[in-house]
Amino acid sequence: MGTLQGELMYLNNLVVNTTYPGAQQAGTSRSSMSLPRPKSSGLLGSEGSCYESLCEQQPIGRRLFRQFLLDSNSQYAAAAKLLEDFDYWQHMEDEAKEKAKMSVLAKFCQPESRTFLFSHAGDAAEKYTSLSISNFDEAAMEHVREATRTFLKGGPFSEYLKSPFFYRFLQWKEYEKQKITRKYFYEFRTLGRGGFGEVCAVQVKHTGQMYACKKLDKRRLKTKGGERLALIEKQILEKANSRFVINLAYAYEDRTHLCLVIDLMSGGDLKFHIYDLGKRGIRMERVVYYVAQITSGILHLHSMDIVYRDMKPENVLLDAKGQCRLSDFGLAVELPKGKKICQKAGTTGYMAPEILRQENYGMSVDWWSVGCSIYEMVAARLPFKDFKEKVQNEEVTRRTLEDDCKFQHSDFDAPVKDLISHFLKKKVQNRLGCRGDDPRNHVFFKGINFHRLEAGLAEPPWVPKPNVIYAKDMDAFRTASEVEDVKLDSKDERFFKEFSTGAVPVRWQKEMIESGTFDLLNSSDFNGTLPPHLRT
Ligand code: ADP
Ligand code: MG
Ligand code: MG
Numbered sequence: 387m388g389t390l391q392g393e394l395m396y397l398n399n400l401v402v403n404t405t406y407p408g409a410q411q412a413g414t415s416r417s418s419m420s421l422p423r424p425k426s427s428g429l430l431g432s433e434g435s436c437y438e439s440l441c442e443q444q445p446i447g448r449r450l451f452r453q454f455l456l457d458s459n460s461q462y463a464a465a466a467k468l469l470e471d472f473d474y475w476q477h478m479e480d481e482a483k484e485k486a487k488m489s490v491l492a493k494f495c496q497p498e499s500r501t502f503l504f505s506h507a508g509d510a511a512e513k514y515t516s517l518s519i520s521n522f523d524e525a526a527m528e529h530v531r532e533a534t535r536t537f538l539k540g541g542p543f544s545e546y547l548k549s550p551f552f553y554r555f556l557q558w559k560e561y562e563k564q565k566i567t568r569k570y571f572y573e574f575r576t577l578g579r580g581g582f583g584e585v586c587a588v589q590v591k592h593t594g595q596m597y598a599c600k601k602l603d604k605r606r607l608k609t610k611g612g613e614r615l616a617l618i619e620k621q622i623l624e625k626a627n628s629r630f631v632i633n634l635a636y637a638y639e640d641r642t643h644l645c646l647v648i649d650l651m652s653g654g655d656l657k658f659h660i661y662d663l664g665k666r667g668i669r670m671e672r673v674v675y676y677v678a679q680i681t682s683g684i685l686h687l688h689s690m691d692i693v694y695r696d697m698k699p700e701n702v703l704l705d706a707k708g709q710c711r712l713s714d715f716g717l718a719v720e721l722p723k724g725k726k727i728c729q730k731a732g733t734t735g736y737m738a739p740e741i742l743r744q745e746n747y748g749m750s751v752d753w754w755s756v757g758c759s760i761y762e763m764v765a766a767r768l769p770f771k772d773f774k775e776k777v778q779n780e781e782v783t784r785r786t787l788e789d790d791c792k793f794q795h796s797d798f799d800a801p802v803k804d805l806i807s808h809f810l811k812k813k814v815q816n817r818l819g820c821r822g823d824d825p826r827n828h829v830f831f832k833g834i835n836f837h838r839l840e841a842g843l844a845e846p847p848w849v850p851k852p853n854v855i856y857a858k859d860m861d862a863f864r865t866a867s868e869v870e871d872v873k874l875d876s877k878d879e880r881f882f883k884e885f886s887t888g889a890v891p892v893r894w895q896k897e898m899i900e901s902g903t904f905d906l907l908n909s910s911d912f913n914g915t916l917p918p919h920l921r922t
Contacts, residue, residue: 471489554908736768
């Protein structure tokens with residue numbers, strides 16, 4: 387819980403006139419809860435029967451399916467343990483990885499595991515009769531993993547759907563659907579201010595989980611035509627499921643605001659780290675780490691056909707551990723597969739030549755902005771605009787289209803120069819990331835193991851100090867200007883309803899597990915049987 391500690395200290399500095407609720411309080415309200423009964427009469431209601439979603443992607447589903455397997459028979463239990471070992475193996479390296487492999491092999495050699503492999507490996511089964519450490523390579527590992535999953539998707543999965551474990555899952559799903567109001571959270575002071583309202587720190591009362599809450603003023607949204615944009619931002623945050631993109635936990639409304647409850651990032655944004663902390667720029671070890679995480683985040687967005695369009699250090703936020711995430715999706719758009727868009731959007735100094743020339747563009751523009759951002763992290767200025775330079779946008783456009791990028795700062799080393807030059811190719815077809823290539827393979831990243839990074843196992847090179855606030859003086863946050871008296875009508879109300887969908891399943895389930903609420907509730911009143919009306 388080191389992170390929570392850090393966040394609390396951060397808030398203690400911030401919170402002047404709000405008392406901090408003790409853990410005690412969170413504990414008492416928790417133990418008096420019990421899970422609701424699912425609304426649908428049968429077991430298979432609205433949840434559908436997709437194995438991937440029910441048993442792999444949803445954290446509580448995954449837990450309960452595993453409990454079911456361990457509880458059933460030795461063969462199912464062997465499959466569950468094998469899958470766990472595979473996950474572990476994937477994220478290890480060197481000696482630990484070799485050890486994990488031996489463990490898989492040892493488990494796999496048990497007769498229970500062999501049975502399902504041989505019934506599902508098809509032609510390849512022969513090959514595995516003589517498996518030993520020496521010929522148990524990555525491909526063999528993958529094959530065994532797939533065969534294990536295929537086995538689980540069959541009989542075990544259909545048995546699970548009829549079991550008390552799945553009934554329990556449906557109870558959790560019912561609980562997940564509860565209406566969220568502002569009473570669900572304790573609210574703390576402002577962390578920052580955006581175009582439609584403030585962002586403040588909040589804590590879920592019954593789990594103790596800390597989040598940031600981005601509040602959007604309903605009337606201001608309406609006057610500034612921001613309703614559609616707010617919905618796009620919400621939908622993108624909701625879809626993204628990456629360690630390197632801000633995640634949405636809840637979306638709800640109160641009388642005056644629409645609220646997005648998102649990951650709390652207490653380490654400040656990268657712009658602040660570049661310009662406002664002593665020596666300008668960020669040292670190379672940190673640049674490599676952040677750019678690796680940014681690259682993974684951008685690849686995740688692109689894999690969902692989302693162009694970010696606002697990549698810049700200001701929008702990259704650090705959490706209490708020193709890991710970063712992309713935030714602020716007000717300009718992002720989802721493009722239909724392979725489609726391009728022609729619309730000027732972005733921030734001066736970071737916009738790609740194809741946007742400035744008003745051509746059709748796609749994902750390429752984000753890689754250009756990544757190039758500009760790396761340059762800025764090193765040199766504390768942009769490639770085509772000096773820090774705080776008073777210059778017309780037209781001149782920045784001209785330089786972007788015509789000038790070469792110069793590397794005068796002494797901190798540019800060969801790999802970073804090469805990386806930036808490849809991101810700043812003016813022609814899209816020459817640009818890194820746009821040629822069917824993967825930027826993660828560039829030598830700049832040779833010290834990064836992306837598997838471990840994705841799994842959150844790569845130690846950050848720098849950890850924010852818990853007692854420092856990484857943001858400009860709080861005085862800089864003025865109170866919101868009054869909004870003219872606008873009337874909200876039924877059309878607005880419909881839109882607010884569409885926005886306010888409550889808890890986001892994957893994130894909410896993670897919160898239940900990480901806060902201990904899942905274990906607490908599951909052990910307290912789970913007797914492993916179905917309620918009478920469902921017994922056959
Ligand atoms: P806008 O889209 O209106 O610009 P932002 O999403 O950029 O709003 O949020 C405004 C400010 O609030 C940010 O510049 C930052 O200082 C702060 N902020 C936003 N999200 C978070 C977060 N998840 N954790 C901490 N502070 C945040
Ligand atoms: Mg912003
Ligand atoms: Mg925005």
